[in-house]
Amino acid sequence: MDVAKTFEEFVGNLAVSNRSEISGRYKRITKTLNKKYYDNESEILHSLQVGSYGRGTAIDGLSDLDMVFELPWDIYSRFNKYDGNGQSALLQEVKEEIKKTYPKTDVKGDGQVVVVSFRNYVVEVLPSFKNDDGSYKYPDSNDGGSWKTTKPRDEINEIDKLNKDSNGNLKNLCKMVRSWRNKVGAPMGGLLIDTLCYKFLEEKSEYKYRSFVYYDWYVRDFFEYLGSQKKDQEFWYAPGSKQKVYKKGNFIAKAKRAHKKCKEAIEKEKNKTVNDIWKDVFGRAFPASEKSVEKSESSIYTYKNTEEFIEDQYNIDVRYELVIDCNVSQHGFRTEVLSIMLEKGFGLRVNKSLQFYVKKCNVPEPYTIKWKVRNVGSEAERKDQIRGEISVDGGAKSKKEKTSFRGGHFVECYAVRNGVCVARDRIDVPISTT
Structure with a gap:
C-alpha cells in the first residue's frame, strides 16, 4: 500500500459534497434576518457559521449545521424586560421570521436555538448579541429562561x-x-x-x-x-x-x-488487501484494496448476496450512544449474557436461542430502531442464508435469532432520527465450528 497516496485520497473522500446547497441556505436565512432586524438584505453580515462546519472539520453526511446570528442590542433590551420567559419569546419571533422564507419547512424554537429542518439535515440558528470581547450572549428558554454566553470565535x-x-x-x-x-x-x-x-x-x-x-x-x-x-x-x-x-x-x-x-x-502494510482492515476502522470512505478478494470468490457454493448497508439508506452522523447486548438461552440451561461470554473467551454452539436487545440508548425521541443480521461461513453459504438485510424494529427494541449456522456472524443496530443515522452498535456472534 502507498500510505501517502491512500490516506490523501481518504481525506479527499471525506469532503462535504453539498457545500453549495448549504451555503445557499445559510445565506437565505441570513438575508431574511438582516431584512427584519437591520433593514438590509445582506447574505453575509451579522452571520457566523459555527459548529463542525464553521471550524472546517465536518465531513460529508453531517446532519447538524450551526449558525450564530448577531442581533442589535436594543432587541436584547426589549426581550430582557419581559415579565415571563423573554428568551422563549425571542426564539419564537426569530422562528416566525424564518418561517416566512420557508413556509413549508418545519421550523421551531427549541431550548436555545431555532431549528430549521430540511430533508437530510437541520440548520440550528442561535440568535445572539455580540459582546465587546467577541463572545455572544444568547437566550436559553429552559427553566423559566436565562441568558448564557458562548465563545465560538475563540x-x-x-x-x-x-x-x-x-x-x-x-x-x-x-x-x-x-x-x-x-x-x-x-x-x-x-x-x-x-x-x-x-x-x-x-x-x-x-x-x-x-x-x-x-x-x-x-x-x-x-x-x-x-x-x-x-x-x-x-x-x-x-x-x-x-x-x-x-x-x-x-x-x-x-x-x-x-x-x-x-x-x-x-x-500487514505489504498485503494487497490491507485496505480492508483500514476500512474496518474508517468505513466506506477509505479507498478499497488494490485487489480486494470477495469471500464469494473463494466459496464453492452459489448464494445470493442480499446484504444491505445503512450508508446506502441514510446519512451517517453519529451523535449519541447506542449499546446492544444479547441473552443466550437453551432449554434446560440458565440464560447467559453474550457480552460477558465473549469477555471470558467463550463461543456459542448451535441451537441456542438469542434475544438481542437495546441495552442503552440516549437518542432523543422520536427515533426508529433498525436491525441487521449477517450470517458468515460455508454452512450459511451452502444453505443460501447469508442474509444481511436491514429491517425495522417491531417496537420492542429487540430481535430474536437462533444459532443455526456454524461460523462467524454479527448483528448491527441503528437509531435513525430525522432521516439520519445518529447512533449505531455492533456485536459479533462467534458460533463454534466444532
Missing part, C-alpha cells in the same frame, strides 16, 4: 491556528476521527472530537510536521491516546474558549479496538 480561531501550524494535519485528523466514529458508533460530539484531536497534536508535536507518509502511525497513536482517556472523566476544555465539552457516552473501548486494528494494518 474555538474557530484556535483550531485554525494549530491547523496552520501543523500543515493541515489537525483538521485532517478531526475528519478521519469523525469517519471512524460514524463507522463504529462511538458517541462523540464534533467539538469533543476536535478538542481531543487538538490536545493530542499539542502533546505529540512531532506529527505537526509529518506528511501523509506517516498517517498510518498518526492515526494509530491517536487511537492509543483516545483509548487511554480516564473512564470517569466527564468533560474536557475546548481549545480557545476553555468551555466545558461533555462526553455523550463511552468511546474508550471502541478506541482501543481501533488502535489494535491500526497496528494490524501497519504490520
